[in-house]
Amino acid sequence: GAGVSQTPSNKVTEKGKYVELRCDPISGHTALYWYRQSLGQGPEFLIYFQGTGAADDSGLPNDRFFAVRPEGSVSTLKIQRTERGDSAVYLCASSLTATTDTQYFGPGTRLTVL
Amino acid sequence: GNSVTQMEGPVTLSEEAFLTINCTYTATGYPSLFWYVQYPGEGLQLLLKATKADDKGSNKGFEATYRKETTSFHLEKGSVQVSDSAVYFCALTLNSGYSTLTFGKGTMLLVSP
Numbered sequence: 001g002a003g004v005s006q007t008p009s010n011k012v013t014e015k016g017k018y019v020e021l022r023c024d025p026i027s028g029h030t031a032l033y034w035y036r037q038s039l040g041q042g043p044e045f046l047i048y049f050q051g052t053g054a055a056d057d058s059g060l061p062n063d064r065f066f067a068v069r070p071e072g073s074v075s076t077l078k079i080q081r082t083e084r085g086d087s088a089v090y091l092c093a094s095s096l097t098a099t100t101d102t103q104y105f106g107p108g109t110r111l112t113v114l
Numbered sequence: 115g116n117s118v119t120q121m122e123g124p125v126t127l128s129e130e131a132f133l134t135i136n137c138t139y140t141a142t143g144y145p146s147l148f149w150y151v152q153y154p155g156e157g158l159q160l161l162l163k164a165t166k167a168d169d170k171g172s173n174k175g176f177e178a179t180y181r182k183e184t185t186s187f188h189l190e191k192g193s194v195q196v197s198d199s200a201v202y203f204c205a206l207t208l209n210s211g212y213s214t215l216t217f218g219k220g221t222m223l224l225v226s227p
Binding site for chain 2: 033035042045107
């Protein structure tokens, strides 16, 4: 079956612009996670959704970052007033339930802020 | 807090050599442990996992044993192949209602023919 998909695969933007990154989880998966992977580092947790609600957003670096999942399926990560330090690969993962510990990752969106 | 420490890479081996990638962790509770692999140009894939002490996870010839006494989860393979060249990430989750992963920095493995 289809895995987790993310669009776009690459996004180049200018400092100060607004960007949206989309994640389409595996069908039926209720838990959805966003991570950020900087060059040479492991992924770092940003936000977790159970259904439509953000159950844990403690990893969001500041209030320029926001994410939604209005219908409990597709999620959008939104970054306002982008900065060069936001450049990274943004990864989305989903799991069947909140307590299912196996997460399935998408291919990521590489964001470059010039 | 929770953290994962992996040996720094790159690890460079010849085909059929024995592989060990060290991983140790600190956790505020009782974690589940994972190895994820990222092949060139591809997304993260779960390689193996273990959910309690002394469990051994295994897949594709790789294995790792959950050692609570040494807080370790070292990855091993008896005979590596060129196709094993990838970045390997050790990770943990705490069984606290949901499963946020904490990752190590990753170890690049390069296998030459």
